[in-house]
Amino acid sequence: MSAPVDPGTLVPQLRAICGDDGVITDIAQRRTYESDGLTYHAAVPGVVVLPTTTAQVAEVVRLCAAHGVPFVPRGSGTGLSGGALPRPDGVLIVTSRMRRILEVDIAARCAVVEPGVINLDVTRAAAPHGYYYAPDPSSQQVCSVGGNVAENSGGAHCLKHGFTVNHVLGLEIVTPRGEIVELGGKASEAPGYDLIGAFIGSEGTLGIATKITVRLLRAPEKVRTLLAAFPGMDDGGRAVSAIIAAGVLPSAIEMMDALAIEAAEAAVRCGYPSGAGAVLIVELDGPAADVDAQFEEVAALCRAAGAFELRSASDPDERARIWKGRKSAFAAVGRISPAYIVQDGVVPRTALPEVLARIAELSARSGIRVANVFHAGDGNLHPLVLFDDSLPGAAERAAEVSGAILDLCIEHGGSITGEHGVGVDKACHMPEMFTPEDLETMAWLRAAFDPDGIANPEKLLPTPRLCGERPGVRTGVHPLVASGKAELF
Amino acid sequence: MSAPVDPGTLVPQLRAICGDDGVITDIAQRRTYESDGLTYHAAVPGVVVLPTTTAQVAEVVRLCAAHGVPFVPRGSGTGLSGGALPRPDGVLIVTSRMRRILEVDIAARCAVVEPGVINLDVTRAAAPHGYYYAPDPSSQQVCSVGGNVAENSGGAHCLKHGFTVNHVLGLEIVTPRGEIVELGGKASEAPGYDLIGAFIGSEGTLGIATKITVRLLRAPEKVRTLLAAFPGMDDGGRAVSAIIAAGVLPSAIEMMDALAIEAAEAAVRCGYPSGAGAVLIVELDGPAADVDAQFEEVAALCRAAGAFELRSASDPDERARIWKGRKSAFAAVGRISPAYIVQDGVVPRTALPEVLARIAELSARSGIRVANVFHAGDGNLHPLVLFDDSLPGAAERAAEVSGAILDLCIEHGGSITGEHGVGVDKACHMPEMFTPEDLETMAWLRAAFDPDGIANPEKLLPTPRLCGERPGVRTGVHPLVASGKAELF
Incomplete structure (x- = not known):
């Protein structure tokens, strides 16, 4: 070369x-x-x-x-x-x-x-x-x-x-x-x-x-979708734990908090039960007999955890109505906030209630609103950190809250990304999750494939030059300002 | 260093x-x-x-x-x-x-x-x-x-x-x-x-x-095991294809041919239906309703493929009786042959009937008996190549047949090992399955972890010195003479 x-x-x-x-x-x-x-x-x-x-x-x-x-x-x-x-x-x-x-x-x-x-x-x-x-x-x-x-x-x-x-x-x-x-x-x-x-x-x-x-x-022979409305996030979290502990494996368990529900309602009139502090969407797929039996079990567990309203759907149109609020949630947040950061972190499922409570505290203390829409079943959080980008310093404060959420994930044995990847966005966070030996091992692998360092350089693994330029790792978090692309999330 | x-x-x-x-x-x-x-x-x-x-x-x-x-x-x-x-x-x-x-x-x-x-x-x-x-x-x-x-x-x-x-x-x-x-x-x-x-x-x-x-x-809530006896291997193979095509996913589908059944009968009196050219053991696990429904479907598909006798078991003792013949098969072959090679190869499930027919031809042409006991559901063959180690040249002829079976696996888009690994046994076969670029990529990975080559050297990847010593790659196959360890397989 x-x-x-x-x-x-x-x-x-x-x-x-x-x-x-x-x-x-x-x-x-x-x-x-x-x-x-x-x-x-x-x-x-x-x-x-x-x-x-x-x-x-x-x-x-x-x-x-x-x-x-x-x-x-x-x-x-x-x-x-x-x-x-x-x-x-x-x-x-x-x-x-x-x-x-x-x-x-x-x-x-x-x-x-x-x-x-x-x-x-x-x-x-x-x-x-x-x-x-x-x-x-x-x-x-x-x-x-x-x-x-x-x-x-x-x-x-x-x-x-x-x-x-x-x-x-x-x-x-x-x-x-x-x-x-x-x-x-x-x-x-x-x-x-x-x-x-x-x-x-x-x-x-x-x-x-x-x-x-x-x-x-x-x-699958059959797909059924349940929407369950709970007074608060705690109740919803308990339902998630109970479903998993019962040995049921839904194809999806999604959760939204009051702020996310409010945004979805404003944007697409999804008509979720009013007064809900949390909704859970649970989908089951498989052989019909199996799905029907598990559906009743899931519904009972939701009721026991405090659900005050349940809706069931099994045909594609009804299911689409239930999913509409969830699928539009990211874009919908644009209706209630001029800008926001989409965070992506993972916690062990058992740590969900604790981490959600800590996020609520963070939000209360900082005065920064955080909407939660996430894959509850596998502990993959997608907190939306809302801010007004016309106010000086607002983006930085939001980035701080967003970064603190990542810290919570790591503290609880989780991960800095569930499915969005590391890219340039989180490369500088890798040392918070991995030891120097762990990172070195990854760097060896990379060098084995790419001795000259020409394949997508400065992505995925931390680059000392780039991460070192910043006063602290945490300030490396950049807000994703939701623009026209929000419907893709 | x-x-x-x-x-x-x-x-x-x-x-x-x-x-x-x-x-x-x-x-x-x-x-x-x-x-x-x-x-x-x-x-x-x-x-x-x-x-x-x-x-x-x-x-x-x-x-x-x-x-x-x-x-x-x-x-x-x-x-x-x-x-x-x-x-x-x-x-x-x-x-x-x-x-x-x-x-x-x-x-x-x-x-x-x-x-x-x-x-x-x-x-x-x-x-x-x-x-x-x-x-x-x-x-x-x-x-x-x-x-x-x-x-x-x-x-x-x-x-x-x-x-x-x-x-x-x-x-x-x-x-x-x-x-x-x-x-x-x-x-x-x-x-x-x-x-x-x-x-x-x-x-x-x-x-x-x-x-x-x-x-x-x-x-699982329930486990059920089906033993199905067929006139010939072809019929059994058709049943396997039909089960998979129907979208049923049993936890296990095992197959044995007449020679393997004969050996198991001689060793442990497993009492499989007499006159069977092939037996299939199909196990289903999961929620009871699901398992029962699928069991009936599997049984019907076996009958349609020509099964002349079906046995069903759901309690642990009955299930153990059905599995007894299968689990003892490797050791049992010692009853009908003084020595044998256990081969381990994979073919895409759809190529099973063709490859089994070719193995039968190979066996007929060479006069070397081959017993087939295998994981039919995922195409993982374990042909047992029988020989008498007191006859000069018998081990070499058996090794040739065993090697030719691996060739068949590779020819049909399969693999030289399903679950026994490469080790020293098949390192020299790796170039038959991988291009020099494929192997080089693996060697880079190895060197990234182990620059000095001290971790289990000369295993897994071909070592030019060792593989080069042999006149042809194929003669590198070594028979595993079944001894006291046969019950471990």
């Missing part, structure tokens, strides 16, 4: 690889890629390429490697932690033209897709056969399977069905050296290191997935 | 770390560790240590690293691919004295155990609370959880419940540099690289697990 060159000098070679229409150099066009779902950070990419084949991706990466030019992979750009933030000194490799579903193999219960395929399109292709693809991030109508692999995306139903890592059987990847490597495949077990696990969630730092074999699940 | 020294010179320091009774130097005692379940290979370890704490393991590894002395980790020594084969120039680190169950946390549905804890003891500790640990290798009464982690062990019920990798939430490991690193934990999702996935199944080449947090599952 020679000294890094300006990525602009590679344009003729990039055009030879990807074709003229596969390389974007125009500044106005490049600017449309300046951020992903984490809009606070922005940078104009040096060059943008839109390859259509694995061979093109590998050639682009080899070219970057030969000239020491960094590259950043990007799917649909819906990520919430800035994993696809471009670099002026680098090449942005966009997979949106690799959008073919190569195979739907019902006998083997899997599909093989290119990385740019939209998440929901996998289910659409499998649905006529009675199958579906389980991971369902809220952005599933627009996010790409390749991006899901990079971020190990979850969704409301990952409580029962798991994350992307639980549904990928095989990958073809282009490593940062430009080699094409197969990981896993259709057979259930492969010898050697399970690099699929390490690759999924690696946020583009170990290379680019160019072909993805995903598991398809049989569509 | 200086030039490697004789491990014997480290004995005083090893005694200072592990205590006098934690270091074995006596040749007769060392010889008891000369092989694991793969008895064909044997070597006397230079020194054996039996640490009792993580700190001792880390100090032993750091001492080895400082002197360039290789180490080999060993659990209970029941592995079937020689992963724990010792080295005369190395230290054997045996975890059998690290046998404490540190925590059973029912609220968080997990247990924290030391690596030497016996697999079945985890379930014994959880059972009073109504929970169990799902991975159940046939050796579960003697094998260790640490060994299961090293080999990513499965078992008859991994069709529904998955392998060890699906049940480990967190690990404390000692890396080959002697650092103590935490991977994962009780919270559902951690940021950064998922090194748990890479570590599990790494066969001791990335370090030693010293603390393991495993997921506990709620014991």
Whole structure:
């Protein structure tokens, strides 16, 4: 590798690889890629390429490697932690033209897709056969399977069905050296290191997935959804514990507090029971007999925990009505606050009541409103920290509260991200969760794949230069100002 | 690192770390560790240590690293691919004295155990609370959880419940540099690289697990077991396909052919229906209503595929009677053949009928008998290749047939091992399954963890020196002569 060159000098070679229409150099066009779902950070990419084949991706990466030019992979750009933030000194490799579903193999219960395929399109292709693809991030109508692999995306139903890592059987990847490597495949077990696990969630730092074999699940015979309204969050939290302790495994358990309900009501008139201090949405899927029996059990447990109103839905329209408030909640908060930060943290389920009480205290003490909308079943919090960005210092105070919530997660044995990833947003928080030995081990892995450090640099792992620039780690939290993209969350 | 020294010179320091009774130097005692379940290979370890704490393991590894002395980790020594084969120039680190169950946390549905804890003891500790640990290798009464982690062990019920990798939430490991690193934990999702996935199944080449947090599952409300007898293997194979295609997910689907049934009958009088060319054992677990409904469906599908006799069991004694023939099958083959090789390969489930037919052809053409006992549900074959070791050349001919079966697995998109691992036994077969780029990627990972190559060297990945010594890769297959250890399989 020679000294890094300006990525602009590679344009003729990039055009030879990807074709003229596969390389974007125009500044106005490049600017449309300046951020992903984490809009606070922005940078104009040096060059943008839109390859259509694995061979093109590998050639682009080899070219970057030969000239020491960094590259950043990007799917649909819906990520919430800035994993696809471009670099002026680098090449942005966009997979949106690799959008073919190569195979739907019902006998083997899997599909093989290119990385740019939209998440929901996998289910659409499998649905006529009675199958579906389980991971369902809220952005599933627009996010790409390749991006899901990079971020190990979850969704409301990952409580029962798991994350992307639980549904990928095989990958073809282009490593940062430009080699094409197969990981896993259709057979259930492969010898050697399970690099699929390490690759999924690696946020583009170990290379680019160019072909993805995903598991398809049989569509459940029955789905039932329960909405339960409680006087307070404590009551709802007790119901969650009781459901899990009873050995029931719903596909989703979602919780909203009074402020989130108020916002959803203002935005979409979801008509949740008035006077509720918390609502729980519990969804069950599976064989009909099973679902019906468990539904009665869940309803009884909610009543015992203090629910004052229960609603049940089993047809798609009724279910959509129950979900409407929850699905619109993030965007809805825009109705009651000019700006807000979406935090993403995890606590062990057993610590939920304690952590929720501490968040309420934090909010009361600071005078900053926090709305809670979250995946209660797996302890994945998404507190919305509200502030008025026209007031000086308000964003900083909100960032402080948001950071303190992360501290609470770590203190209780949880994690700094549940499903939004680390990206640029939380790289500086990694040392709060991991020891130097832990981080060193990750850095070895990264260097093993990417000796020259050209694959999505300065994402995921803390970079001393960047984290050191700040007076304290905590001030590195940046608010995600909800803008037009809020409906994607 | 200086030039490697004789491990014997480290004995005083090893005694200072592990205590006098934690270091074995006596040749007769060392010889008891000369092989694991793969008895064909044997070597006397230079020194054996039996640490009792993580700190001792880390100090032993750091001492080895400082002197360039290789180490080999060993659990209970029941592995079937020689992963724990010792080295005369190395230290054997045996975890059998690290046998404490540190925590059973029912609220968080997990247990924290030391690596030497016996697999079945985890379930014994959880059972009073109504929970169990799902991975159940046939050796579960003697094998260790640490060994299961090293080999990513499965078992008859991994069709529904998955392998060890699906049940480990967190690990404390000692890396080959002697650092103590935490991977994962009780919270559902951690940021950064998922090194748990890479570590599990790494066969001791990335370090030693010293603390393991495993997921506990709620014991199912009901378990029912069906024995179905078919005229031929084809009929049984069709039944397997029909069950899976119907969307039923039994916890186990096991299959035995006529030769395996004959052996089991001779050994334990299992009383399977006479005249059966194949038997299928299908087990269902879950909520009672669900299990009963699915049981009827499975029974109907078996009848439609040609089953001429069905037996049903739901209490533990009846179920044990059905399982008796299957569980004794490996040892039982000793009744009908003086020696045999246990092969372990995987094919996509859809390729089962074709591959079974090809194995029958192979057997007919070579005159070598092959008994089939296998995990049909996930395509994990365990062909038993029978031979008479008193006849010259018989072992070699059997090894050839056994090797040709692996070729069939690879040809059909399968794998060279389903659950027994690579170890020394199949390292030279890795290039048949992986490209040089695939293997290079694994080697990078290994080097990232173990720059000096001291962690279980010459296992898992092909070593040019060893594989090159042989005229052809295929002659590297070594028969596992079933001896007293057969009941462990």
